[in-house]
Amino acid sequence: MPAGSIDFGKYIASYRNFPKPGILFRDISPLLASSKGMNCAIEQLSAEVAGLELDLVAGIESRGFLFSTPLAVRLGIGSMMIRKPGKLPGNLVHESYDLEYGSAELSMQADAPVAGRSVLLVDDLMATGGTMMAARSLLRSCGAVVPACVVIVELAALGGRAALDMPLIALKVYDDSR
Amino acid sequence: MPAGSIDFGKYIASYRNFPKPGILFRDISPLLASSKGMNCAIEQLSAEVAGLELDLVAGIESRGFLFSTPLAVRLGIGSMMIRKPGKLPGNLVHESYDLEYGSAELSMQADAPVAGRSVLLVDDLMATGGTMMAARSLLRSCGAVVPACVVIVELAALGGRAALDMPLIALKVYDDSR
Numbered sequence: 001m002p003a004g005s006i007d008f009g010k011y012i013a014s015y016r017n018f019p020k021p022g023i024l025f026r027d028i029s030p031l032l033a034s035s036k037g038m039n040c041a042i043e044q045l046s047a048e049v050a051g052l053e054l055d056l057v058a059g060i061e062s063r064g065f066l067f068s069t070p071l072a073v074r075l076g077i078g079s080m081m082i083r084k085p086g087k088l089p090g091n092l093v094h095e096s097y098d099l100e101y102g103s104a105e106l107s108m109q110a111d112a113p114v115a116g117r118s119v120l121l122v123d124d125l126m127a128t129g130g131t132m133m134a135a136r137s138l139l140r141s142c143g144a145v146v147p148a149c150v151v152i153v154e155l156a157a158l159g160g161r162a163a164l165d166m167p168l169i170a171l172k173v174y175d176d177s178r
Numbered sequence: 179m180p181a182g183s184i185d186f187g188k189y190i191a192s193y194r195n196f197p198k199p200g201i202l203f204r205d206i207s208p209l210l211a212s213s214k215g216m217n218c219a220i221e222q223l224s225a226e227v228a229g230l231e232l233d234l235v236a237g238i239e240s241r242g243f244l245f246s247t248p249l250a251v252r253l254g255i256g257s258m259m260i261r262k263p264g265k266l267p268g269n270l271v272h273e274s275y276d277l278e279y280g281s282a283e284l285s286m287q288a289d290a291p292v293a294g295r296s297v298l299l300v301d302d303l304m305a306t307g308g309t310m311m312a313a314r315s316l317l318r319s320c321g322a323v324v325p326a327c328v329v330i331v332e333l334a335a336l337g338g339r340a341a342l343d344m345p346l347i348a349l350k351v352y353d354d355s356r
Binding site for chain 1: 191210220247257267287
């Protein structure tokens with residue numbers, strides 16, 4: 001933990017065998033419920049990205065939305081949605097990515113104002129990094145620069161940080177996966 | 179429009195025949211993209227709920243999450259998630275509600291700290307009010323008081339405000355549905 005930061009672990013609940021057997025689910029509900037915790041989280045994220053000269057924050061559906069907008073408001077910049085299929089209107093760009101079993105897809109509006117702009121990716125949690133990499137590919141395909149991504153919780157044992165190959169800012173890192 | 183407020187319609191995009199033929203979809207993406215628009219929105223919502231002595235803000239999945247957290251941070255209170263089935267861990271309470279065709283369900287964590295507390299409901303848009311009423315039932319079943327709800331966009335022609343039977347704060351009201 002960097003000096004001056006708090007242990008955000010006290011704002012994360014853990015649930016065994018959710019959503020399926022063998023998975024230890026990290027839940028950010030206690031963080032949301034705490035005004036102090038959320039303030040600390042948004043302030044710390046804001047401080048850590050201060051040097052990046054960001055233009056926009058992109059939140060990944062659904063829980064990424066909980067953090068993308070307060071961070072964008074705090075930074076004084078706009079935000080945008082990266083969503084699952086069938087949710088966004090207009091002309092879209094899509095990116096498929098592999099899950100442990102099967103695949104998933106993300107989309108964004110093709111006319112989102114990202115060309116030549118610096119866009120910070122935000123989600124609540126990073127596991128293998130697959131979702132984050134797909135979101136980055138989407139943004140890059142529309143001409144954005146993605147200098148970093150931020151999450152509340154990083155599950156380090158799943159190797160997402162190495163796979164991601166870009167700076168990852170995480171408020172709480174769990175080294176174990178159970 | 180109340181004196182001193184801005185027309186949030188300039189931050190709402192409209193798409194015909196999405197997600198299905200005959201539907202005019204109102205999209206809050208331009209509001210998100212505008213730092214000024216989001217600041218105005220959060221400030222105005224904050225001012226309008228100032229007298230309610232709120233304890234918590236409840237965001238309805240997914241787009242409600244975009245506004246529940248920045249509003250909660252601005253108000254200096256916590257927030258919580260009301261989600262679709264299968265998303266939340268722990269002991270849950272559920273509420274089913276009717277859609278035009280078929281039905282849907284919302285859930286919240288049974289141990290969310292809402293008993294005896296005043297909880298503001300937040301979503302991006304209100305149409306018939308079915309989702310909002312189901313969310314209110316959920317909160318009430320856990321002992322919460324729900325003094326009001328807020329949305330960015332109200333589709334007045336669908337009659338949600340009358341069906342809701344509680345104060346609704348909307349930043350932009352569309353009287354037509356097409």
